[in-house]
Amino acid sequence: MILYDYxxxxxxxxxxxxxxxxxxxxxxxxxSLVAGEQRGSEYLALNxxxxxxxxxxxxxxxxxxSLAIVEYLDEVHPGPALLPPDSLGRARVRALADIxxxxxxxxxxxxxxxxxxxxxxxxxxxxxxxxxxxxxQGLTSLEAMLHEHPATGSFCHGEEPxxxxxxxxxxxxxxxxxxxxxxxYPTLLAIDARCQALxxxxxxxxxxxxxxx
Amino acid sequence: MILYDYxxxxxxxxxxxxxxxxxxxxxxxxxSLVAGEQRGSEYLALNxxxxxxxxxxxxxxxxxxSLAIVEYLDEVHPGPALLPPDSLGRARVRALADIxxxxxxxxxxxxxxxxxxxxxxxxxxxxxxxxxxxxxQGLTSLEAMLHEHPATGSFCHGEEPxxxxxxxxxxxxxxxxxxxxxxxYPTLLAIDARCQALxxxxxxxxxxxxxxx
Numbered sequence: 001m002i003l004y005d006y007x008x009x010x011x012x013x014x015x016x017x018x019x020x021x022x023x024x025x026x027x028x029x030x031x032s033l034v035a036g037e038q039r040g041s042e043y044l045a046l047n048x049x050x051x052x053x054x055x056x057x058x059x060x061x062x063x064x065x066s067l068a069i070v071e072y073l074d075e076v077h078p079g080p081a082l083l084p085p086d087s088l089g090r091a092r093v094r095a096l097a098d099i100x101x102x103x104x105x106x107x108x109x110x111x112x113x114x115x116x117x118x119x120x121x122x123x124x125x126x127x128x129x130x131x132x133x134x135x136x137q138g139l140t141s142l143e144a145m146l147h148e149h150p151a152t153g154s155f156c157h158g159e160e161p162x163x164x165x166x167x168x169x170x171x172x173x174x175x176x177x178x179x180x181x182x183x184x185y186p187t188l189l190a191i192d193a194r195c196q197a198l199x200x201x202x203x204x205x206x207x208x209x210x211x212x213x
Numbered sequence: 214m215i216l217y218d219y220x221x222x223x224x225x226x227x228x229x230x231x232x233x234x235x236x237x238x239x240x241x242x243x244x245s246l247v248a249g250e251q252r253g254s255e256y257l258a259l260n261x262x263x264x265x266x267x268x269x270x271x272x273x274x275x276x277x278x279s280l281a282i283v284e285y286l287d288e289v290h291p292g293p294a295l296l297p298p299d300s301l302g303r304a305r306v307r308a309l310a311d312i313x314x315x316x317x318x319x320x321x322x323x324x325x326x327x328x329x330x331x332x333x334x335x336x337x338x339x340x341x342x343x344x345x346x347x348x349x350q351g352l353t354s355l356e357a358m359l360h361e362h363p364a365t366g367s368f369c370h371g372e373e374p375x376x377x378x379x380x381x382x383x384x385x386x387x388x389x390x391x392x393x394x395x396x397x398y399p400t401l402l403a404i405d406a407r408c409q410a411l412x413x414x415x416x417x418x419x420x421x422x423x424x425x426x
Binding site: 050057061067071088092094099101105112129130 | 280281284308310312318320333335346
């Protein structure tokens with residue numbers, strides 16, 4: 001498999017963690033978002049949306065959208081499950097993942113920040129406020145849903161890392177880059193620390209990618 | 214089941230379509246987003262995130278996040294499947310759904326528009342440009358992924374409506390409300406028309422909800 005990724009893309013970071021947790025072999029093909037390679041004709045032929053990540057699972061078949069890719073990997077590759085066995089558990093884990101993937105990350109990715117500062121002429125301080133506002137909204141929800149919930153364990157759901165954790169950790173990485181105050185989220189920080197102790201998460205970290213600057 | 218919804222919430226609209234396609238009975242409990250009821254303590258006890266929709270599937274068990282709810286309904290209630298039987302097909306359908314749910318809708322919902330006009334002081338014209346920009350970006354991607362793709366049929370994937378369609382139709386409803394030019398998306402419009410012909414979609418339409426103004 002070939003993962004088209006970019007070291008700092010948090011959606012790609014999710015897929016790297018999933019591939020590592022499953023112990024799957026993959027090659028990485030860096031798509032420089034800074035150089036605009038995601039809008040080049042070569043990449044658009046693979047992923048018409050022009051976003052990373054994309055995963056070529058076999059010749060001519062390339063999947064896009066990080067959560068759809070992770071669900072595919074979980075269906076096709078046995079081994080550590082990334083979703084719990086029961087439907088209510090899966091609904092909980094998917095909801096936690098979607099808070100990151102639908103309600104935080106889309107508002108703070110680079111194309112949106114560019115629109116704010118470029119087209120709308122928002123200054124650096126207001127851009128930071130925007131970033132931190134959506135982080136705080138989303139992480140407050142996550143903390144409320146995880147704290148003292150009977151299904152929360154060492155990880156977001158039980159004692160093994162899964163779909164919710166592989167969304168949470170890259171989101172916290174982003175939050176730290178933008179110096180967000182994480183003190184109000186002790187449950188999230190404890191889960192994050194347990195994830196960071198695992199090789200699958202460490203090897204997926206942006207700093208450890210071949211294209212890290 | 215009790216669906217906590219709001220007639221104009223496009224995420225709630227998705228879940229209404231899914232419930233109707235499955236032929237499931239449900240009561241509706243309107244949560245007025247205009248009156249701020251989603252942030253009231255009563256609703257927050259059900260859904261700590263304070264967003265609609267939420268679905269109480271049985272006493273004391275309430276699910277949140279529209280896509281997680283639809284996946285749950287598809288797992289638990291047999292009948293017309295909302296996802297295809299093969300993993301590659303499911304990955305395609307989930308990616309199409311996520312383009313709407315992660316890359317278009319989160320940028321254009323009411324809390325974000327309020328931040329733009331309120332906190333950032335963006336004027337009405339610039340707000341409309343923002344709205345239409347993200348609609349155009351996302352719908353262009355969807356059109357590229359659906360047009361002439363061998364798996365596209367009468368609906369986004371094959372000959373039965375499913376998860377991708379129930380995300381697409383509410384997104385097009387929003388696009389029309391904000392008078393976006395939809396001419397560049399003939400494949401999307403054709404699928405939308407086929408969906409609108411179905412009772413499950415018509416009954417889920419915002420205009421046909423008890424709380425429609």
